[in-house]
Amino acid sequence: MKFLFIWPNRGTFNFKPIGIALLSAIMKRKGHEVELFDTTFVDFGFEAISKVRFRIRVFKPVDYGELDVEKKKVDWKAQLIQKLDEFQPDVVGVSALFDEVEIGLEASRATKQWRDVPVIWGNKAATMDPERLLTDGSVDFVCVGEGIEFISEFMDCLSSGGDPRVLKNIAYLDDAGRVRRNELHGYFQKLDSLPYVDWSIFDPRQFLKPFDGRVYVGGDHMIYWGCCNDCTYCINHAYRSMYGPKAGRFLRGYSVDRIIEELKHVVQKWNLTFLKFHDEDFCIKPKSYFRELAEKYERHIGLPFTIEANARNLTKEKVGLLKRMNCASVSIGIENGNTHLRKDILKRRESKEEIIRAVGMLNDAQIRTSSFNLIGIPFEDRSTILDTIKLNRDAGVRYPNVGFFFPLEGTDLREIAIRNGFFDDSHGAVFDDLHPILHFSEISGEELVALRERFTLYVKMPKEYYKYIERSERPDEIGLKLTEEIHKIYDECVFLNEGVWTDRGKNRNYLHRLEQIYQTADGTTMC
Secondary structure, three states: OEEEEEEOOOOOOOOOOHHHHHHHHHHHHOOOEEEEEEOOOEOOOOOOHHHHHHHOOOOOOOOOOOOOOOOEOOOHHHHHHHHHHHHOOOEEEEEOOHHHHHHHHHHHHHHHHHOOOOEEEEOHHHHHOHHHHHOOOOOOEEEOOOOHHHHHHHHHHHHOOOOHHHOOOEEEEOOOOOEEEOOOOOOOOOHHHOOOOOOOOOOHHHHEEEEOOEEEEEEEEOOEEOOOOOOOOOOHHHHHHHHOOOOOOOOEEOOHHHHHHHHHHHHHHHOOOEEEEOOOOHHHOOHHHHHHHHHHHHHHOOOOEEEEEOHHHOOHHHHHHHHHHOEEEEEEEEEOOOHHHHHHHOOOOOOHHHHHHHHHHHHHOOOEEEEEEEEOOOOOOHHHHHHHHHHHHHHOOOEEEEEEOOOOOOOHHHHHHHHOOOOOHHHOOOOOOOOOOOOOOOOOHHHHHHHHHOHHHHHHOOHHHHHHHHHHOOOOHHHHHHHHHHHHHHHHHOHHHOOOOOOOOOHHHHHHHHHHHHEOOOOOEOO
């Protein structure tokens, strides 16, 4: 049978979703044909997250030269129909994140107008809210939870003319129009039995990996699946609750030899020069496993790579092993610097001291440090954002990253936001990387945007610059001129010095330039 994936990606490129790559490989191993319709390079009117991050000095700018990576205004539905005509799929599957659901539904409706082929949805957004999809009229089935075992059973069922509604992990509308969810398979445990990821279906531009101002040929993988934390803004807690206590180990991984063999294969096949591991906490692995992985990765792979890690699981030994493996960057979740919000509202377990210790060990090992930070969470105000800035400063994070909180379906923090009047869930809110979605009495949306856009400046620049950064928050002529000048100084003193402020004796000159802008034409101070 022929299966067409639709990936309604409205975000950035340089990523090949592991779920799509694995399910494609599983179906191909069973003899099915698989292709992909990818909207990554369609301009839907949203500013790309990567461009936002470049503009607010989270990422270094990258020169792609003659490579065509710009999004374009096109008739993507006509392109989808063309793809359907050419491939003639027997089944269409949509894999969408929470902010891509509406685009995915438009694609489902266009597919149904083309022909009444079965349309099935998967991924976490579908898992958390299958009712919304199934009642749209364009979606026949939803895969709830993991699709590893389900996809083979589903395709076998359709091939033999069976009724998919008897399968585990499926949601559907019964004859009375009611949403039904079947029981779930347990968590898939035998990762070594999986085929290698299938990247042949992806646009070649998805291999372009910008990192630290350069472009690499990148691959994406996940060695360990699952997470043992209960963060209220993440759906993992809801996911585990849905599966229940008898579903098996949520945290599971490949054997070291198996993952090394696959990495050797994809590196050679795709001429990779960089890897990104999407483990939710790379350093949660047991010590003996970590030691074996480090030794064999160093010997057989050796490519630079990036990871995410929880500060509590970073030890001096593991940092040393990461250095041996050629780890290029570690991103640590700080999220909020206010102890009450981080511990009691977000349910983060690590302390300020653990964060500062972890970042310090990585900096000492000369491994690039990045941090994840959320602003606009429930009960946020300017003082709590300043707490987050301070913790990043105290820790010495080289490249802080910051984004607006969005209340995902199924998460505890969404319910907290609704219950306390910060969020109205009746209007079908969609994630917008440019603006906060919650509303507060203590701080305006405009001030949140201004602080988000200057977050890295507050973290990285000396405090004697604070009066100019704060004045730049006002969107008038002086504020805009100050922002432009501060960005020039930041680029010279931070981006050109591996994330460490280095003014090379020009500090007095920089401050003089800013003070000139700060003053009005008649010499009085704007404050």
